[in-house]
Amino acid sequence: MPRLPHPLSDQSFAWLQAYFEQASGIRLRPEKKMLVISRLQKRLEARRLPGFDAYCALLRDPAEEAERQKMLDALTTHETYFFREPRQHEHFAQTALPGFKRKPVKVWSAACSSGEETWSLAMQLAEHFGLHGWELTGSDISTQVLEHAARGLYPLERLQNMPERTLHRWCRKGLERYHGQFLIAPALRQRVRFQQHNLLEPASALGEFDVVFLRNVLIYFDAPRRSRILAHVVACLQPGGYLYLGESETLTALPAGMQQTGTAVFRRTQPTK
């Protein structure tokens, strides 16, 4: 019999809201309370706790860093697909990549979730340049999705949007215990680095980039935090570099030195520094 969800008191919900906002920059609105209960239920069961008050007390323990990370992993939304928003991938391959003369071309898949976006970009980079002449970084705040991304192992159903030729070249069908799954080709897996990064922090430690994909993540932040994230991203974008946002995301004000060149595609025109 499935267990009934534990009730979440207003006080514990307020504490979780404040902790999550401070750690991720995302404010959980009151209507998200049921979502919080359902996403954290497994953590309570895993830690054999009687309820949310006990879970919040546990999270306050300085020795529980790993549990705080698991809470963050559970509360962030990780929906993603291979070749999501295909028009942008087309723009990347047909307009952005051919314009770069200096090598290596450096690409950042920011908020990459479980890696589908990053591997889609790796496949496009490898088809354009071969296995050299490019660098690709995937980052996210959640270590759980980053581990999944680096493993490069996905259920076969995830292949839906993948162009046939790309699939045959860069994916390996799983056998025996990997039946029903596919693995990103080892030659690509060696070429990509995954790293934890909070977008609210400056990105200078990650390096400078010719292209940044920052898709379907700004929607989770309020306006001041969106501006802060954009400022960090633009600061590490090379002049002439491209920034891709999610197609449904709009900017109320363009960051200084950026020009819109397509649907949710922006180009850095001059240094902001």
Ligand SMILES: C[S@@+](CC[C@H](N)C(=O)[O-])C[C@H]1O[C@@H](n2cnc3c(N)ncnc32)[C@H](O)[C@@H]1O
């Ligand atoms: C909906 S997914 C987007 C995945 C991919 N970019 C795409 O468009 O398919 C949003 C990701 O943003 C990450 N995220 C949320 N807050 C973040 C933060 N402050 N810093 C970095 N990543 C964050 C989440 O962990 C999640 O994996």
